[in-house]
Amino acid sequence: MIKIDRDKCIGCGVCVDVCPVDALSLDDDEKAVVDEGLCTSCGMCISPCPTDAIETKLMAQKADTSDYSGVWVFGETIDGELSPVVPQLLGKGKELASEFGDELATAIVGSDVKEAARASGSFGAEKAYVIEGEEFEQYNTLFYSSALAQLIKEFKPRVLLFGATHLGRDLAPYVAGQLGLGLTADCTELSIQEMDGEKLLLQTRPALGGNVMADIVCPNTRPQMATVRPNVFSPPEGLDNGDPEIVEREAKIDPDISTVKILERLEEGEAGASVEEADVIVAGGRGVGSKENFQLLEDLADTLGGVVGCSRPIVEDGWIPKSQQVGQSGKTVSPKLYIACGISGAIQHLVGIRDSDTIIAINKDPDAPIFELADLSLVGDLHEVIPKLLERLRGENGS
Amino acid sequence: MDFLVFVKQVPDTNDVEVDEESGTIIREGVESILNPFDEYALNLAIRLKEETDEEVEITAISMGPPQAKEALRKCLAIGADRAILLSDKAFAGADTWATSCTLFKAVEKLGGADLYFTGQEATDGNTAQVGPEMASNLNISPITYVEEVLDFDPDEGTISVRKETDQGYMKVQGKLPLVLSCMTPPDFEPRIPGVKEIMAAKKKPMETWGSEELEGSSDQFGLEGSESQVISTYPPSSKGPGEKFEGTPEEEATKILQRLESEGFLDD
Amino acid sequence: MAETQLSRDDEFGLTEEQQLLKESLLDWGERELPLTRVIKMNQEGHPYPEDLVKSMADLGIIMGTVPTEQGGSGLTWEDQMLIADLIGYIDPSIATAAGFMAVETGWGFTLNRYGNETIQKEFIKPAINGEKFVGIATTEPGGGSDVAGFECTAERDGDGWILNGEKTFISGTEEVQEMGGAYWVNVRTGPAPEDAPHKNMTSFCVPVDADGMNFQEPYRDAGRMAISTGGFIMEDVRIPDEYRLGEEGKGFYYTMEGFDNARMLIGASSVGVTRRVLEEAADYIKQRETFGKPLAKYEGIQFEFVDLYTRMKALRLMYEQVAKMQDTRYEEAGYGDVEGKPKTFSPTDVVRWISMIKWKAPHLAKEAADKAMHWLGAAGYSDEYVFETAWKGIMSYCVGAEGGANIQKIVIARETLGPEFMPYK
Secondary structure (H helix, E strand, O other): OEEEOOOOOOOOOHHHHHOOOOOEEEOOOOOEEEOOOOOOOOOOOOOOOOOOOEEEOOOOOOOOOOOOOOEEEEOOEEOOEEOOHHHHHHHHHHHHHHHHOOOEEEEEEEOOOHHHHHHHHHHOOOEEEEEEOHHHOOOOHHHHHHHHHHHHHHHOOOEEEEEOOOOHHHHHHHHHHHHOOOEEEEEOEEEEEEEOOEEEEEEEEEEHHHOEEEEEEOOOOOOEEEEEOOOOOOOOOOOOOOOOEEEEEOOOOOHHHOOOEEEEEEEOOOOOOOOOOOOEEEEEOHHHOOOOOHHHHHHHHHHHOOEEEEOHHHHHOOOOOHHHEEOOOOEOOOOOEEEEEOOOOOHHHHHHHOOOOEEEEEEOOOOOHHHHOOOEEEEOOHHHHHHHHHHHHHHHHOO | OEEEEEEOEEEOOOOOEEOOOOOOEEOOOOOEEEOHHHHHHHHHHHHHHHHOOOOOEEEEEEEOOHHHHHHHHHHHHHOOOEEEEEOOHHHOOOOHHHHHHHHHHHHHHHOOOOEEEEEOOOOOOOOOOHHHHHHHHHOOEEEEEEEEEEEEEOOOOEEEEEEEOOOEEEEEEEEOOEEEEEOOOOOOOOOOOOHHHHHHHHHOOEEEEOHHHHOOOHHHOHHHHOOOEEEEEEOOOOOOOOEEEOOOHHHHHHHHHHHHHHOOOOOO | OOOOHHHOOHHHOOOHHHHHHHHHHHHHHHHHOOHHHHHHHHHHOOOOOHHHHHHHHHHOOOOOOOOHHHOOOOOOHHHHHHHHHHHHHHOOOOHHHHHHHHHHHHHHHHHHHHOOHHHHHHHHHHHHOOOOEEEEEOOEOOEOOOHHHOOOEEEEEOOEEEEEEEEEEEEOHHHHHHHOEEEEEEEEOOOOOOOOOOOOEEEEEEEOOOOOEEEOOOOOOOOOOOOOEEEEEEEEEEEEHHHEEOOOOEHHHHHHHHHHHHHHHHHHHHHHHHHHHHHHHHHHHHHOEEOOEEHHHOHHHHHHHHHHHHHHHHHHHHHHHHHHHHHHHHHHHOOOOOOOOOOOOOHHHHHHHHHHHHHHHHHHHHHHHHHHHHHHOHHHHOOOOOHHHHHHHHHHHHHOOOOOHHHHHHHHHHHHOOHHHOOOO
8 A cells, every 4th residue: 555745745746647556646736646445555556656646555454463573594404514504694694694683594494404503604694593304305385395494483573584595495485484474586686675663574575576665664563575686695704603503493383294305316417517606607599599509618618717508498499408597487697707698688598697796798780788787898709809809818928 | 286386577688788878777679588597497397297107287376477478378389288477567676586476376376396496597687596596485495507417216206306506507306396497508599389289279278367366465465565676777887898990910919919918927 | 469459359259168269269379379379380381280180179179160969069150260370370370270270160061961861971970070171173274153164074974973174273282182072063064055064064072082183282372371272183083973062953053052152161260360450450559659649649550450450350350140041041941951941041142141241251351461561561561460471361251262353353243233234144
């Protein structure tokens, strides 16, 4: 629901045009009014208002949430080690915890995870809540959810963050469902906003395929939950912390609640640096033209000490494995250098590369959308430019 | 056997454009389509139905405005046997939690199913939450990022799937009932309904249920039933276009070299 | 293939089913016949790809207006014209829409009407399933438009007939040999009376593998290369009487009906081609700049564009009218009753309208392709774009295929000014 400040409203009508459900109109005094029966609280009218006259009316508080404290990060582990996203979230989590005046902690479920729990201390976690057991050796949604719910009910954290990994986006909504909580997916920014006298976690995420950003809060339910996109935040550096305080609990899980088991792991992709961790990515799209032509990009990537990535059509044509796909349905990357060759720049691809430090794009089409995002745009044929570049690079390096 | 497929009608995000000046979404000329991941989920359900000797009824359910009937009719043309639209002013403004609760009420009214399918995410909301939240309401297991069904044994009541993980793929098995969140594999070609299928869809049952039929209280649906709230929506900040150059390949290579040098990428 | 504002058909009030059909066809087109394949098919030439025939059969659109009891889809002509439009849009070389679909669907529907159960079982049903090809063979070396010039003959032989003569410029001769099938062939079964040369013509369904059927090397067409144009000589071809279509001596009338049904589909397909050409051209002229401005800003180009668009919309309305008239005609006459007479429109009313779109629509498509090539300059002349492919393909339906433009004009003159003003009388 929204509320309109009539003093600020200048009756320009922009909000009326923007509303997707025609809930806004101008009354006889040329002031904007909202039909509360129609308003779906999508938030689209807020930002275009030139005088900031529109605000969201926070939903009525239903429960007392004052006794919830603590910023928790779910400590996802891979083979007993913390997943790379966990340190990233602990880095951001520390900022949030400070502002809330809360403790920063990890919540870990698994088998043989004490090492990982201790490691979280070096990224700023003051406590590590752990439920260990053989039944958690393999990830299982219901088992992990049960354990986590148990910890949440006992320790009442204010905030719980998950990496928006495949596992995180499987587990978090199930936990939210079990406890009836609000959950925001795939956040790319987190901050704190005071609303109605309370500090709330402001969760920012892309929607509509990356065409818009939305700011979201969960005023009523605790913990405020979010899954957070990997590689958006950085792990803290140079911390000199010791081990966190380990708080261990035993899970009371009924093994019959779930029959799902992992039969086999089928890993894919080349052995080599993944696109997510690379500092330099040379990526190709339709413009590369053929599987063979990708050799050019391989050569450039090798020379620059980077890896090859690609856009979705390349994977669909079977030229490059999916693990190297960059974009909304592939990987989100934030390298220091992203060279886009023959990629037109569909929004779904741009969404995956926005956080790169430097983007260089080569494309024949002067109107390619990628040029809107690139720091350096070259209108030309990659099949001619890259060989010339390679020549110069090899000449410069004397190799 | 009963299969339920949860679907959503979404704007074609490939066509969506943002007005540069006002920062608002341009709504004219954007087609509404069946969410592509839901379309894949339906195709998967139909394939399983065709491959088994069991009698299977596939019901497509969608929560949406009256216009969502178009997407449901398409589901019938593609091969669903029955369609139900959950539409009511009270359902509007729902977050994924309220959506899951509303869909759950419909499932209760239908008496449940043996297998539930849905797309991994909707291309407008992009949350990927409804699948697991539904599973949670039903107290059954979800399997997410399902790309392919490898084995389906209706007698044993088991199914094994290939699902995507961060590291690659996994083969996972479970006992029915389950909720499968399906992800379109790269080489997928959706069924295209022909004249026969479209004519048949005309005769298949399509119902609309509102809050009365679902017998819920208004605080379970829509805006009132939501636990997350949008504060504001705005266009993403532009990284902004930088320098643009067109010249000979030699000149362009030089430009790139200069940039690499100045940014320190060549300090080996 | 998403629709653009240019293609929007909302103003024509499509039914839910027609909307779904349109979606299916556009999805099929995007998957099976992107422009790259259209251009490639035109370069590589016939035979027409069988996988496309099969997938069109799977969609149920081949001979769609044949009633369901007889294996068709029971579509209305309104539905089928919409399909023809979309196929022209998807393949602007017109090989699919005209070379293949108009023949199968327009002539096939008519062949089914006048053929008996044997013909239906052996040729119609398989053609609907994309397994065989049915074609039309009227043109001869002696005459195409002038039926008095026909020299092919059929003589009774016991309970059958013996056919002799040559047919030329026949669509699909390679395809029918590859897939199997039959031709609707018109022959003289009696001398042509001076004052009524169209009498004493009989139509037969001649299987392609009948003894004595000698197919000749196909011609090198200027365009729509994906479908073949060839000819055959009938040397004492013996066929049973049950392959005769309708009554002896009445072949001319059935043939005119066949032409009606094929020609109107050509008309609708040409509208689709025009729309595709304008869409592709619009994309180009909006982006391409010259002297600092996009081409689309120049009135010289813009005004030509909107003129073509306006005339295309008019033809769209015209083919809608034709579809409705044909639906009414068959409903009233009864498809199954070959003697049935329509009430609201006479057949000549329909012929007048069909002649108008058969003449105007291909010419508009040709003009659109021509003008688009002018806007694009050198680029338009290359096969990187679809315009030269469209221009060369559609020319066929301007000059003669399924009836020359000049004949259409004579027909309209006959219907408006009077038969006494026929030039050849």
